[in-house]
Amino acid sequence: MVRTRPLQVALLGCGVVGSQVARLMTTHGADLAARIGAPVELAGVAVRRPDRARGTVDPALVTTDAAGLVSRGDIDIVLELIGGIEPARTLINSAFEHGASVVTANKALLAKDGPALHAAAGKHGADLYFEASVAGAIPLLRPLRESLAGDQVNRVLGIVNGTTNFILDRMASGGTSYGEALQEATALGYAEADPTADVEGFDAAAKAAILAGIAFHTRVGLDDVHREGITEVTAADIASAREMGCAVKLLAICERAADGRSVTARVHPAMIPLGHPLASVGEAYNAVFVEAEAAGRLMFYGAGAGGVPTASAVLGDLVAACRNRLNGGRGPGESAYAALPVSPMGEVVTRYHISLDVSDKPGVLAQCAMVFADHGVSIDTVRQTGKGGDAQLVVVTHRAPDAALGATVDALRRLDTVHDVASIMRVEGE
């Protein structure tokens, strides 16, 4: 195959990830050319503030006119690394209209507007690749979309946010409070100045929506994802988890119902047994379990964030998009044919670990047990220990619908003998 000019790449955004993409495109240009079958060239780099240092980027390529860059007409691939909804969405749509394929790491935009973006790509015969949007460098979306394309995925269970995993890991290893661990994460650059998107689970929820959509061939929007962050997790919760041989992790969980007719997606802190491979995922690492009908249990582990690892995922997608450009093929588009209903959190079947401060007198345990029974929730284990004048009751349930578990807790709160519901956490990974 002979091409007279290199493939033209427009880079939108030159921050933590973008600057590494630009650097690697330069240092590994010969390798990329050999693997693609034609050279690739940075045609322009759109930034908001051109005065900032851009590392190895040729200043002549830098522009503040992103809209002008993507609509030049000679761009083959647009790498969208700006993030957020706008102007990213408008730029991506313009890229498609002007004949380019797009590689993006924008989980927020994909979770919000994935179907429209895929439709735009399809209309213009372009590719939309987004491996970097979930779990950073870990090859996860391509395996799900392609390697498991002949299988039925029943569950995806993963640690997909490095910031929160770092915080929970520090709380567990150092016995520190949430606040102290967050401070450390901020000081080390793992948490942003405003950590809301991470610690409240918004980032993980966007990833859960993307993962569930791919896994179940069903559109799953952000609003379909039940979301709880880690700000309420206490050192006592983590100590309590350890007592029962568990770690606390912020999990993204996408499940097909047992009858196969509906799916759920959720993000919340959960206890998982220390023997589960996800329990030992430390620091800011990510790991995702995938359970498929034929393939069985698979795990993918690696760096979930960071400029250099995420750049690896972007460049992998760049190579794929460039190859398709040369060979005339197209990567897989949106697959939403199954169109399964997404059930609300109340219908999720899970287990609860509940810690109650109760009056230390006869009959209290029986009274609490009756509340569980009244709601159809079966108790797995119960442990009662003295605690000053009070007693502490730690109950672990069998699997039951989340709504029944929630109603049980509400009813327990109304008992005079229950002074406090000290903690509630779901138990997963068994």
Next chain:
Amino acid sequence: MVRTRPLQVALLGCGVVGSQVARLMTTHGADLAARIGAPVELAGVAVRRPDRARGTVDPALVTTDAAGLVSRGDIDIVLELIGGIEPARTLINSAFEHGASVVTANKALLAKDGPALHAAAGKHGADLYFEASVAGAIPLLRPLRESLAGDQVNRVLGIVNGTTNFILDRMASGGTSYGEALQEATALGYAEADPTADVEGFDAAAKAAILAGIAFHTRVGLDDVHREGITEVTAADIASAREMGCAVKLLAICERAADGRSVTARVHPAMIPLGHPLASVGEAYNAVFVEAEAAGRLMFYGAGAGGVPTASAVLGDLVAACRNRLNGGRGPGESAYAALPVSPMGEVVTRYHISLDVSDKPGVLAQCAMVFADHGVSIDTVRQTGKGGDAQLVVVTHRAPDAALGATVDALRRLDTVHDVASIMRVEGE
């Protein structure tokens, strides 16, 4: 896209994997059609012995004429699940000549003749997919070939043979001998009647050749892979490993030299620290660590063998090949542009754990230490313990070329004071 007839699939071999592929193609036909964009149909199933039960396969499809099936002219995809060199090779080449793409799980053939097969596929504009040839259901080759196509892989370190992992796991957990563990593996169906291919490392070596070729964009043949099996591993080796906080695993290791100018590929038992994620991979599971320049450390874990898991990988490739058929694109072909030299085992830099039975008298330790020094091998730790009239010397070296380590052991054997070199094992994964 409107097609008047379903894509035609020829299945060669209907054994452990093939029968599961046929079953899943039937039970999940509607899903496959939706994901591909057109229905797929089994056009024929070639078997050696048509009298054997074939599960859900329509008897009218069964034939003993594999050559006739692949040359019918109307076959879109050939699934080669016969294994071995011939007739698999001839059938695959015939498939390409008759315009079909090929999906295969045949690691032996790929390791032996990969370049010729890729060339044949390229010549006819067909696809050659082979995800199932390494690590069964684990998506590994597609991530390496595509997701990491923009990165530089520096090392692949993995457990890629389930049979030997099962045996070593049993030896470690039960304290049993190699022979007893092999018997158990055979009884449970993990080892074949003739276990040579597994226990002597031939199977893992073929996979190492495939992995190294993909990882380093370099042709690596079977003869380039240093191979040692597990038949010499003793219960004492495993106990000794545990004493130093290690597990013994049969590892496939593909490495780029520190200067980047050459690569190596090898399969041998090695000690790895218990804290390393590969150490806790039990039973017949597989797991592969990939270290890439930008992506960092990645791990892929799952079922490495078995009919159903392997069928998942075959069907994923089938979907990809079918999509390309419809869209006019092609999957990645062979990438061997780097053409790096493959260095012999002697140039591999590794560490040795050596256990010596020596005379229990003054000066022996000094004498042995001098042998290491003479060969330029630096000692990390040495432990001397009484053992009857003799003493036992356990030495762990720092990293050194394998040739120097081997020469050191040879020289130690020649010392009068060294009665026996009780065990030698490499130490990896640090």
